[in-house]
Ligand SMILES: Nc1nc2c(ncn2[C@@H]2O[C@H](COP(=O)(O)OP(=O)(O)OP(=O)(O)O)[C@@H](O)[C@H]2O)c(=O)[nH]1
């Protein structure tokens with residue numbers, strides 16, 4: 263499967279449909295009253311988090327997502343239908359960033375999570391709404407409010423319990439293949455793996471997720487090799503398994519090369535719980551194993567386990583140790599990775615939210631309880647006397663959200 267971990271997309275929620283101007287026309291009723299219904303609400307832009315995806319590759323091919331506009335209101339007080347939502351399906355671990363590529367608007371970490379990122383515009387009032395004691399036949403309707411639009415970045419930061427790190431050829435993919443159902447490409451040349459792979463490990467009755475991160479080399483943080491962009495995927499792991507090719511001349515050098523990259527990347531990467539795996543033990547003599555293990559322990563001050571991904575030697579022990587550390591980390595910092603950051607989304611200056619800025623819509627009656635403030639609305643130049651009466655109905659709701667969207671009309 264192709265992998266893509268960021269994409270820029272254009273989102274637009276639906277405009278509200280216009281209200282209707284209509285009058286009752288029935289036999290024997292001479293002056294039927296106004297009965298133009300309200301326009302329908304525009305569709306929302308919704309982000310849905312789904313399991314089983316681990317790439318944003320779909321968003322390379324489609325970048326524009328527009329929800330439907332609301333339908334026109336109609337005569338006989340029929341309201342227009344709501345516009346259809348547009349839904350973007352994204353993998354767990356996707357963040358939504360503002361156009362600046364820095365401000366995180368949403369961090370989507372829960373499978374099944376659904377977030378309305380842009381709300382559809384409200385439908386406009388039909389003329390039935392504008393009927394007052396002194397104006398029984400208003401020829402006025404509202405055009406509906408525009409939807410919102412904005413460009414955002416989608417950025418995937420995989421969420422896994424364990425991140426598998428090491429120099430190219432350390433045996434990371436072999437380990438992943440030996441312990442999970444994942445089938446990564448394995449070969450005896452560096453940079454075989456070009457994108458992170460996820461696999462689910464079963465240890466006894468328990469499971470955890472492991473991410474095979476493409477090989478790092480010295481200077482990765484300056485762009486050498488594949489660079490360090492994949493290290494972003496390590497940010498959201500609890501425990502690192504740092505694999506070292508035991509057949510390498512200088513295993514301590516291998517170890518410090520990767521550690522330096524973690525430190526240079528910054529964040530909390532270098533502080534994560536870590537197991538060092540002295541790998542390819544099957545290809546080493548016993549005394550080499552002992553010597554290299556001792557050297558690594560001395561250099562790292564951390565725990566070193568001996569294993570062979572190829573023969574399976576020591577692999578189970580590593581898995582159970584990882585599981586223990588994952589649990590320990592969850593107890594110490596339950597929220598570090600999983601807590602969804604759902605900040606309120608800074609809005610683009612267009613559009614209008616029904617719930618907060620304008621609470622006049624009554625879901626039960628399907629009508630607006632309050633009248634919108636339209637004092638500066640130039641559609642009033644039609645000379646009707648609506649504005650003078652507008653606030654006489656005891657409605658002291660200030661629809662302050664109106665100030666900047668007078669472009670409607
Ligand atoms: N003898 C021995 N060889 C191994 C072991 N694990 C992996 N290898 C070999 O080492 C080579 C590299 O293995 P990979 O699993 O592709 O290594 P990697 O760390 O994923 O490499 P990149 O994806 O390039 O970063 C392959 O030829 C493997 O067959 C092991 O435990 N023992």
Ligand SMILES: [Mg+2]
Nearest residue numbers: 434435454455
């Ligand atoms: Mg690999």
